[in-house]
Amino acid sequence: MTTTEAWMIGGMMAVTFGIRYFLFAMADRIRLAPWLESSLKFIPPAVLTAITLPAVLLPKGDWHLSPSNPYLIAALVSLAAGILGRNLLLTIALGLAAFFAHRLLL
Amino acid sequence: MAGISESKPPSPVSRNGQATSEGEPVSAAGLSSPTAAEALKRHEFLTGMRDTLPLLLGALPFALIYGAIAASSGLSMAAAIAMSAFVFAGSSQFIAVGLVAAQTPVAIIVLTTLIVNLRHMLYSATLLPYLKELPQRWRIPLAFWLTDETFAVTVHRFQRNDASPYQHWYQLGSSIAMYLNWQLWCFLGLLLGNRIPDAQGWGLDVAMPVTFIGMIIPFVRTLPVVVCVLTAGAASLLTLTLPYKLGIVVSAGAGIASGLLAQRLAATRDETCRQ
Structure with a gap:
C-alpha cells in the first residue's frame, strides 16, 4: 500500500466514521425538538427512494425510460413482488432474476 | 413486516422459576437470572443476523463488483481490502475506486466520501432515541457498522417498542452479518476481478436498487x-x-x-x- 493510498483510506475512514458516530457520541447532550423527532420516521424511505429512483431510470447516467431498460424492468418486478409478497428475499431474488432474464432474452 | 421475523424470544425464566408468558413485555427486572439474560441477548443477536440474510444476497453482487472494479482501478490489493475493512461504506467505496481510476486527488476523494455518506447522519439521528442509554463501547462499534441495510432492518426492530433491554444485540447481529458478508465477497471480487473480463458490464449493480426497493416497501x-x-x-x-x-x-x-x-x-x- 502506498502512502497516498494510506492517506486516502485514513481520510475516508475518518469522515465516514465521524458522520456515523457524531450524534451517537453526543447522545446524552442532545434533545431533539418534537417536530424533529416526528420527522425521523420519514428519513429511511426518503433517503432510500432518492438513491433508488435515479439508479433505475438513469442506470448509466443517461435517461433510459423504455421496456428495453433491464434496471427498470427489474425494479418494477421487485416492486410488484414486494407489495404482493411482502417478503424481502423474494423481492430481491425476483428482481435479480427479472434483470438477468431480460438481458439474456432481449 | 416483510422478511422480519415475528417469532417470540425464548421465554426467560425468572429466579422463582416462573416462565414469563409469551408476548408479555420482558422487563429488565424479570431478567434477574443471568442465564435468561444471556439467552435473550443471544436470541436478539441471532434474530438480527437472520433478518439481515436477504440483504446479504443484495449486497453480494455489489461487493463482487466493488472488488472487480478495485482490481482494475490501479488500487493495490492491500488498499482495496483495507478500504472495505476500515471504511465499510459500499456506495462511497464504489465512487472512490472510480475516482482512483480517474487519478483524482485524495482530498477530492475524501470530500466526495463525506458528502455521499452524509445520509448516515440522518440514520444515526433516527436511532439516537434507542441507543442513547448505551455506553460508548457499544455506540462506537454500532456507529462504525451503520449501513443502509443494518439501519433499515434495525429500525423496524426498535419501532416494535417492546421492553426488551437487549435490542442493541439485534443491531449487533445485523451489523456483523453485513460486515463479514461484505469482506468475503469484496475479497472474492478482487481475486476474480482480473480473471473475469468486463465484470462491470454484467450489470450486477442492479442488486442495489432491487434491494432498496425491498427495504422501502415496509416503511x-x-x-x-x-x-x-x-x-x-x-x-x-x-x-x-x-x-x-x-x-x-x-x-x-x-x-x-x-x-x-x-x-x-x-x-x-x-x-x-x-x-
Whole structure:
C-alpha cells in the first residue's frame, strides 16, 4: 500500500466514521425538538427512494425510460413482488432474476 | 413486516422459576437470572443476523463488483481490502475506486466520501432515541457498522417498542452479518476481478436498487409516508445535476418536509372533522 493510498483510506475512514458516530457520541447532550423527532420516521424511505429512483431510470447516467431498460424492468418486478409478497428475499431474488432474464432474452 | 421475523424470544425464566408468558413485555427486572439474560441477548443477536440474510444476497453482487472494479482501478490489493475493512461504506467505496481510476486527488476523494455518506447522519439521528442509554463501547462499534441495510432492518426492530433491554444485540447481529458478508465477497471480487473480463458490464449493480426497493416497501404504510416517498423520488430526478451526489441529501430533505406537512394537514383535517 502506498502512502497516498494510506492517506486516502485514513481520510475516508475518518469522515465516514465521524458522520456515523457524531450524534451517537453526543447522545446524552442532545434533545431533539418534537417536530424533529416526528420527522425521523420519514428519513429511511426518503433517503432510500432518492438513491433508488435515479439508479433505475438513469442506470448509466443517461435517461433510459423504455421496456428495453433491464434496471427498470427489474425494479418494477421487485416492486410488484414486494407489495404482493411482502417478503424481502423474494423481492430481491425476483428482481435479480427479472434483470438477468431480460438481458439474456432481449 | 416483510422478511422480519415475528417469532417470540425464548421465554426467560425468572429466579422463582416462573416462565414469563409469551408476548408479555420482558422487563429488565424479570431478567434477574443471568442465564435468561444471556439467552435473550443471544436470541436478539441471532434474530438480527437472520433478518439481515436477504440483504446479504443484495449486497453480494455489489461487493463482487466493488472488488472487480478495485482490481482494475490501479488500487493495490492491500488498499482495496483495507478500504472495505476500515471504511465499510459500499456506495462511497464504489465512487472512490472510480475516482482512483480517474487519478483524482485524495482530498477530492475524501470530500466526495463525506458528502455521499452524509445520509448516515440522518440514520444515526433516527436511532439516537434507542441507543442513547448505551455506553460508548457499544455506540462506537454500532456507529462504525451503520449501513443502509443494518439501519433499515434495525429500525423496524426498535419501532416494535417492546421492553426488551437487549435490542442493541439485534443491531449487533445485523451489523456483523453485513460486515463479514461484505469482506468475503469484496475479497472474492478482487481475486476474480482480473480473471473475469468486463465484470462491470454484467450489470450486477442492479442488486442495489432491487434491494432498496425491498427495504422501502415496509416503511410505506401511511399517506404522509406515500407523500414523502413521491416527493423524494421527484426531487431526486430534479436534482440530478447537483455535484457529488448532493441530490440525495437535498431530495431526502424535500421528502421529509413534505411528509411532515402532509402529517400536519391530516391532523388539522381530523381536528376540523371532530368539531
